[in-house]
Amino acid sequence: MATPTAEATREQPAVRTSPPWTWQRVGLIVVAIVAIAGLIVSWRYIGMGVTPLFTGIGNIFRFLGQTVPPSFTNFPHTLNEALITVCMAIVGTALSAVLGVIVGFGAARNTTPHPAVRWLARGFIVLCRSIPDLVFAIIFVEALGVGVLPGVLALGFHSIGMLGKLYAEAIEQVPTQPREAVTATGSSRLQNLMTSVWPQVMPAFSSITLYRLDINLRSSVILGYVGAGGIGFLLEEDVEGLNFKHTVGIVLVIFVLIVLMEYVSALIRRSLIGEDAPAISGRPGYKRRAAQPLPRWLGAMIPGQRPPLRAPVPARPAGAAGAAAGAARRDPTRPPWTAARVHQHLYVAGAVVLIVVSLWATKINPITAVTDVRQIWDTFRLYFPPDFSTDRAGLISGTLQSISVAMVATIVGLVFALPIGLAASRNVASPWVYRSARTFLVIVRAIPELILAIVFVVAVGLGLIAGTFALIVGTVGFLSKLIADGIEEVHPQPREAVLSAGAAKLQETVTSVIQPAAPALVGNSMYMLDVNFRSSTVLGLVGGGGIGFILYQSIQVLDYRTTGAIIISTFVVVLILEILTNWLRKQLI
Amino acid sequence: MHPLVEEGGTAPGWTANAAVQPGGSAVLDPTAEPAVRLHQVTKDFAETRALDAVDLTVPAGQMLAILGSSGSGKSTLLRTLNGLVVPTSGKVHVLGCDVTSARGQQMRKLRCGVGFIFQQFGLVGRLTVLENVLSGALGRIRFPRAGVLAYPRRLRLDALGHLERVGLADRAFQRSDTLSGGQQQRVAIARTLMQNPTVLLADEPVASLDPETSASVMSLLLEICQEKGLTVITSLHQVELARGWADRLVGMRRGQIVLDGSPRDISEEALMGIYRGVVS
Numbered sequence: 068m069a070t071p072t073a074e075a076t077r078e079q080p081a082v083r084t085s086p087p088w089t090w091q092r093v094g095l096i097v098v099a100i101v102a103i104a105g106l107i108v109s110w111r112y113i114g115m116g117v118t119p120l121f122t123g124i125g126n127i128f129r130f131l132g133q134t135v136p137p138s139f140t141n142f143p144h145t146l147n148e149a150l151i152t153v154c155m156a157i158v159g160t161a162l163s164a165v166l167g168v169i170v171g172f173g174a175a176r177n178t179t180p181h182p183a184v185r186w187l188a189r190g191f192i193v194l195c196r197s198i199p200d201l202v203f204a205i206i207f208v209e210a211l212g213v214g215v216l217p218g219v220l221a222l223g224f225h226s227i228g229m230l231g232k233l234y235a236e237a238i239e240q241v242p243t244q245p246r247e248a249v250t251a252t253g254s255s256r257l258q259n260l261m262t263s264v265w266p267q268v269m270p271a272f273s274s275i276t277l278y279r280l281d282i283n284l285r286s287s288v289i290l291g292y293v294g295a296g297g298i299g300f301l302l303e304e305d306v307e308g309l310n311f312k313h314t315v316g317i318v319l320v321i322f323v324l325i326v327l328m329e330y331v332s333a334l335i336r337r338s339l340i341g342e343d344a345p346a347i348s349g350r351p352g353y354k355r356r357a358a359q360p361l362p363r364w365l366g367a368m369i370p371g372q373r374p375p376l377r378a379p380v381p382a383r384p385a386g387a388a389g390a391a392a393g394a395a396r397r398d399p400t401r402p403p404w405t406a407a408r409v410h411q412h413l414y415v416a417g418a419v420v421l422i423v424v425s426l427w428a429t430k431i432n433p434i435t436a437v438t439d440v441r442q443i444w445d446t447f448r449l450y451f452p453p454d455f456s457t458d459r460a461g462l463i464s465g466t467l468q469s470i471s472v473a474m475v476a477t478i479v480g481l482v483f484a485l486p487i488g489l490a491a492s493r494n495v496a497s498p499w500v501y502r503s504a505r506t507f508l509v510i511v512r513a514i515p516e517l518i519l520a521i522v523f524v525v526a527v528g529l530g531l532i533a534g535t536f537a538l539i540v541g542t543v544g545f546l547s548k549l550i551a552d553g554i555e556e557v558h559p560q561p562r563e564a565v566l567s568a569g570a571a572k573l574q575e576t577v578t579s580v581i582q583p584a585a586p587a588l589v590g591n592s593m594y595m596l597d598v599n600f601r602s603s604t605v606l607g608l609v610g611g612g613g614i615g616f617i618l619y620q621s622i623q624v625l626d627y628r629t630t631g632a633i634i635i636s637t638f639v640v641v642l643i644l645e646i647l648t649n650w651l652r653k654q655l656i
Numbered sequence: 657m658h659p660l661v662e663e664g665g666t667a668p669g670w671t672a673n674a675a676v677q678p679g680g681s682a683v684l685d686p687t688a689e690p691a692v693r694l695h696q697v698t699k700d701f702a703e704t705r706a707l708d709a710v711d712l713t714v715p716a717g718q719m720l721a722i723l724g725s726s727g728s729g730k731s732t733l734l735r736t737l738n739g740l741v742v743p744t745s746g747k748v749h750v751l752g753c754d755v756t757s758a759r760g761q762q763m764r765k766l767r768c769g770v771g772f773i774f775q776q777f778g779l780v781g782r783l784t785v786l787e788n789v790l791s792g793a794l795g796r797i798r799f800p801r802a803g804v805l806a807y808p809r810r811l812r813l814d815a816l817g818h819l820e821r822v823g824l825a826d827r828a829f830q831r832s833d834t835l836s837g838g839q840q841q842r843v844a845i846a847r848t849l850m851q852n853p854t855v856l857l858a859d860e861p862v863a864s865l866d867p868e869t870s871a872s873v874m875s876l877l878l879e880i881c882q883e884k885g886l887t888v889i890t891s892l893h894q895v896e897l898a899r900g901w902a903d904r905l906v907g908m909r910r911g912q913i914v915l916d917g918s919p920r921d922i923s924e925e926a927l928m929g930i931y932r933g934v935v936s
Contacts, residue, residue, distance in 0.1 A: 248778025248844070251738055252851055253767035253795020261800035262791045266782045400812035402784065402804050402829045 091654050098651065106478045109471035113531040120536065123526035130311070130525040137319055138312040145301060149320045152297035153328070154425035155215050155290075156283040159222025161422045164276045167227050171234025177246075178238055178260060188231070196228025196597070197641035198634055199604045200286050204295040205622055210446035211439055215429045218295030220443075222283045230279055237271035238264060273414075277332040284328050288321055288515045289605055296429075306521065318518055325513040335414065450631030457629050461617045466636050469613035472535045473599035480542025481592055487543065488550025494562075495554060495580060508551075511544035520606045531612035538599050538606070546595050553587040554580055586652065593648040597641060604637065689752050691716040691855050691887040692737060697746030699732050699911075706732040707743065708911035714889060714904075716854075719881065721902035722891040725931050729911040730891035734857045737889065738770045739763050751854060768795035771853035771886075773877075775860040777840040781833030785824060785843050788832050789815040792850025804829075811850075818846040822876060838869035845877060856881060858890035862897070870894070874901060895927050 086092065109115075139145070172178045173188035200221045207217030241264050249263040291299020298317060305314040402408060426433070455462065490496045491504035519540050523533035562579040570578065581588075607615020614633060621629040692714040699707040706729045714720055722730045735741035736748050739755050748755040753766045771792075779788045790807045793814070801807055807815075819825045822842040827835065832843055841861060848856065861877065862870035878901060881888050892898045898905060899919045907915030907930040915922060915930060 244774060244776045244778040245780040247740060248772065248774055248847075249780070249791050249794065251740060251767055251770075251772035251778075252792050252847070253764040254791070255764065255794070255800075258794045258800045261802050262783075262787075262794060263780050265802065266780055269782070399816060399828075400786075400804070400809055402786070405829075 095651075095654055102478065105474050109474040112471045113468060113475065113535060115475055115532060115535055119527040119532055123528070127522060127526045130522065134311045134315040136312065137315040138310075139316045140313060142316075145298070145317055145320055148291075148298040148301055149317075149324055151215060151429060152287045152291065152299070152321075153284060153324060154428045155218045155297050156222065156280060156287045157421055157425040158429060158431060159219045159287070160226060160276060160280040160283050161425075162219065162223030163226030163230050163279065164272075166223065167230030167234050168272070170227060170231040171238060172260070174231060174235040175238035177241070177243070178264060180256075188235075192228055192231040192235075193642050193645055194228075194638060195224055195226075196232070197601070197638040198225065199601045199637070200225035201289060201293060201605050202618065202630075202634060204290045204293050206446055206450075207443065208294045210443045213294040213296070215296035216431055216435070218287060218290045218297060219429065219431060221290055221295055222287060225286075226279050226283060229282075230275060233275045234268070234272060237268045237275070241267045273335070277335060281325075281328060281332055284325055285512075285515055289517050292517065302517075318515070321515060322513045326509055329509055329513070449627040450634065452628065453631035453635050454626075454628035455632045455635075457626065458617060458621075462614075462629075462632060462636060465614040465617045465633075466640065468531055469600055469603040469615070470640065472531055472538060472603050472613050473596050476535050476538035476542050476599045477546075477592060477596045480539050480546055480595065483539075483543045484546035484550055485588075487547040488554065489576070489580075491547060491551035492554040492580075494557065494559065495576060504547075504551075508544055508548050511540065512548065514540075516541050516602060516605065529612070534603060534606040534612050534615075538602055541602065542595055542599060545598070546591060549591040549595075550584070550588060553584050553591065557583050590648065590652050593644065593651060597644045597648070600640060600644070601637070689716075689749075690714060691718070691751060692889065693747075693749040694733075694736070695747040695749075697733075697736060697743045697748055699729075699736065699741060700744045705911050707736070709746070710911070710913055712906070712913065714887060716887050717885055718904055719878075719888040719902045720890070720904045720906060721898035722889065722906045722908055723893075723895060723898055723915075723927065723930055724891075724908035728908040728930075730908055731859050732911075733908070734772075734859050734889065734891060737855075737857055738767050738772055740772075764795050768851055769854045771848035771851050771856045773841070773844050773848055773856070773858040773861045773890075775863045777837075777844045779832040779840055779843055779847075781831070783832060784829050785819065785832050785835070786812070786815055786828040788843055789818055789846045789850050792847035795851065815846070815850055818849040819843075821849065821880070822846045836869075837865050838873055841865065841873050842876065845873075845880065849880065853886060855887045855889070858888070860891050860893060863893055870897070895924075899927075 170188045170191060173180070173184050174192060176185065179185040179188070203221035203225050204217055207220045208214075211217050211220075245267070246259060246263045249259050254262065287297055288299045288302065291297040291301070292303045294300065298321060302314060302317050305311070305317065397403070487504055487508070490500050491508055493501050496504065516537055520534060520537040523536040527533050527536070557580050561583070562575060565575045565579045603613040604615035604618055607613055607617070607619050614637065618630065618633045621627075621633060690713045692712070694710050694712040697707050697710045698705065708729075710729075710733060712733075722733065724730050732741055736743050737750050737755065739758060743756060746756070750766060751769050753762065755763075755766065758766055780791070783791075784804065786804050790801070790804065790811060793807070793811050794801070797807075797811070804812065816825055816828060819828055822845055824835075824839060824842055824846070827839065832840060835843065858877070862873050865873060874897060880886075888902075890902075892901075902919060905915065905917060905919055905922055905927070906913055907927065909930055915926060
C-alpha cells in the first residue's frame with residue numbers, strides 16, 4: 068500500500084471556491100440593494116397599494132358598462148383619421164431614421180470623426196430622448212399651429228433619442244477586422260464606412276427602425292390629444308364629451324391598426340434578422356432559403372435571370388467556348404436574382420413607396436418644414452432661460468414622484484414580465500404557450516397608455532396610483548416582448564451542452580438561457596426605467612400625477628420658462644439614468 | 657528551392673535591391689531603394705513595449721518570414737508598415753514613403769501599393785465574395801460604393817479574374833460568411849491582388865487553418881508572389897513552413913529582433929530558441 072508522502076500530508080492551502088471580492092462585484096451588489104431599497108421607499112412615497120384597485124374594480128365595470136356596445140358613427144372619417152395617424156408615424160419614423168443615422172455615426176466611438184463630435188452627438192441624443200414627444204408636440208403646435216406637421220416633427224425629433232442611441236450601439240459592435248482590412252486597401256473614410264460598416268449594421272438598423280415605427284404608431288395617438296393631428300384629436304373630443312361608446316369604437320380601430328402593423332413589422336423583422344439568427348428549431352433558416360434560386364415562374368419574369376433547372380446542372384464545357392456560352396446567358400459580373408436579392412429590393416422599394424404615399428396623404432410639404440425653422444426657433448427661445456424659482460417645491464416633489472412611479476412600475480412590471488417573456492420565447496416554451504403568450508402581448512401592447520391611464524383614473528381616482536398602474540401594464544407588455552426577443556437570440560449550443568450533462572429543464576433554462584440573457588435584461592430594465600420616467604409626463608395629462616401634472620399646468624398657463632425648467636430637470640434625470648445604464652452594462656458584459 | 661535563391665548561395669534579395677514596380681515583377685537593381693526600412697522603431701501600448709528600437713531593411717523582391725511567440729511584436733511590426741499602427745518613435749519607410757508622417761491622400765496612396773492579409777481574413781461577412789474582392793480597388797477609385805453594380809464593369813471583370821486565380825470564381829455571388837476558413841483566406845488573397853500591390857504583408861495568414869488547408873493557401877500565396885515578384889513580409893508560427901518558404905528569417909522576442917539570417921544559416925535549435933527565450 069502506498070504511504071502518504073511528506074508533501075501530501077502537509078496541510079494544503081485553502082482552495083477558494085467563491086469569486087474574489089472585486090470593486091465590480093461590490094458595485095453590483097450595492098446597485099441591487101439600492102434598487103430594492105428604492106422600490107420600498109418609492110412604494111411608500113407614492114402611497115402605492117393594490118387595495119384601491121380592488122375597491123375601484125366596481126368603478127371599472129361601471130365605466131366599461133358605459134362603453135358597450137361600441138359606436139362606429141362616422142366610421143369613414145374615423146378610418147381616415149386613423150390612416151393619417153399611421154402615415155404620420157411612418158413619416159416621423161423616416162425623418163428620425165435619416166437624422167438618427169447621421170447622429171448615430173457621429174456618436175459611435177469607432178466611427179466618430181472627433182471626440183468633440185461624439186460628445187455633441189451624445190448630448191443631442193440624450194436631449195431628444197429626455198424631451199417627451201408630447202412636449203415636442205406642444206412646442207411644435209405652438210410654433211406651427213394645429214395639424215399633422217407638428218406631430219411628425221415631434222415624433223421625428225423625439226425618436227432620434229432612441230434611434231441615435233441604438234444605431235450608435237450597433238455601430239460600436241461591428242467587428243474591427245473587416246474595417247481594418249478595408250482601411251488597409253487605401254480606402255477613404257467614407258468608402259470604408261459604406262463598405263465595411265454599413266452592410267454589417269443594416270439588419271440591426273432595419274430592425275430598430277421597425278421597432279420605433281411600432282412605438283411611434285402608439286405615440287401618435289397621444290399626440291393628437293394636443294392638436295398634433297390624427298385620430299388622437301377625435302379621441303380627445305370624445306373623452307372630453309364623455310362619449311365613451313364612440314371612444315371605444317375609436318380605440319378598436321386603433322387596436323386593429325396596431326395589431327396589423329405589429330404583424331407586418333414582425334414579418335419583415337424576422338426576414339431581416341433571421342439571416343443572422345442561430346437556427347433554433349432545426350427548420351431551414353432564412354439564410355438557406357434566401358440563397359436558393361427563385362421559383363421558375365418568378366425567375367422567368369426577371370430579365371437576365373436564368374430559371375432554375377430541375378435536372379442536374381450539366382458540367383460547363385471547358386475553355387473559351389464554354390465561357391462564351393455562359394457569358395451569352397448572363398453577364399458574369401452581375402449578381403443573379405436570388406430570393407434574398409429580390410426580397411431586399413422589394414423591402415427597399417416598399418419602404419420608399421410607403422414614405423412617399425404617407426407624405427402625400429398627410430399633405431406635408433417638406434419645404435414648409437424647412438422655411439418654418441425660424442418660427443420653431445423663436446418658440447423654443449420662449450422656454451429659455453428656464454425659471455426654477457416660481458414652483459421650486461412643486462418641481463422637486465414632481466420629479467421625485469415621477470422617479471418613484473417609474474421605479475415601482477419598472478420593478479413590479481419586471482416581476483410579471485420575466486415569466487411572460489419566457490413563455491413568449493419560441494426556443495423555451497411549447498408552441499401553444501408561445502402562441503398564447505405572444506397573442507396576450509400583442510393585445511396588451513395595442514392598448515394605448517393613455518387609454519390605460521383613463522381606465523385606472525376611473526378605477527382609483529386621479530393621482531399617482533392610477534399612473535403607476537397604467538405604467539405597470541405598459542411595462543409588462545413592452546418588457547416581456549424585449550425579454551422574449553432577447554431570449555430567442557440565445558445561442559442553442561450551450562443549452563444542448565447543459566442538457567447533455569443531465570440538467571433538468573428548469574436548471575437548463577436558468578443556466579443557459581436566463582444567465583446569458585441577464586446583461587440584456589438589466590439593460591432593458593434600465594431602458595424601461597428611463598421610458599417610464601418620460602411616460603409619467605404623458606400620464607400627467609389625464610391626471611396621472613408626477614412631473615407631467617406640473618408640466619401640463621405650466622403649459623396651460625403659458626408659463627414657458629417654468630416649462631423650460633421642467634424640461635431641464637427631465638434631461639438631467641435621463642442623463643443620470645443613461646450614465647448609470649452604461650456603467651451597469653460595462654460591468655455585466 | 658526558391659527561384660530567387662541562387663544555387664549554392666544566399667537569396668539575391670539578401671544583397672541586391674530590386675526596383676519597385678507597382679503591379680509588376682521586381683527587377684533586380686542594386687541602386688534601388690529598399691522596399692521597407694525601419695529605423696529605431698519603438699511602439700508602446702500603455703505600459704507594454706510592443707516594439708523596442710527595431711531596425712530592419714527589406715530589399716525589394718525579398719520573401720521574409722517573422723517568427724516569434726505570441727506577444728513578441730510581430731503583428732505590431734507589420735501594422736506599422738501600412739500605418740495601421742503609428743510608432744511611438746522611430747522612422748518607417750515603405751516604397752520610399754515615410755509612413756510615420758504620411759496622412760490622408762498620401763497614406764491612401766501608400767496603402768494601395770501594400771497588400772495586407774489578416775489572420776482572421778477581415779472579410780465583410782454580409783457582403784458577397786465579389787464585393788469583398790472589389791473592396792480591394794477602393795483606394796484607386798473615388799466615391800463610396802454599395803453593391804457590386806456600383807463598381808465599373810472593368811473592375812468587376814478584374815475581380816472575377818482574381819477569383820478565378822484563387823479558384824473561387826463560382827462562388828462570386830455567395831455571401832462570404834458562408835465559405836470555409838480556407839476559402840475565406842483565398843478571397844482575402846484575391847482582394848489583395850485587386851490592389852495590385854508591390855509589397856505584401858501577411859499577419860499569420862494560415863494560423864486559423866488546418867494543416868492541409870494551410871499548405872494549399874501558402875503554396876497559392878507563394879505562387880502569386882513569385883509570379884508578380886512581390887516583396888513579402890509575413891509573420892508565421894509554423895517554423896517548418898517558414899524555412900521552406902522564405903529567403904530570410906527574422907526572429908522576434910519582447911519587441912526586439914533577436915535573430916536575422918537566411919534559412920540555411922539559421923539552425924533548427926536557434927529557431928526554437930526564439931520560443932524558449934534562450935536566444936540573446
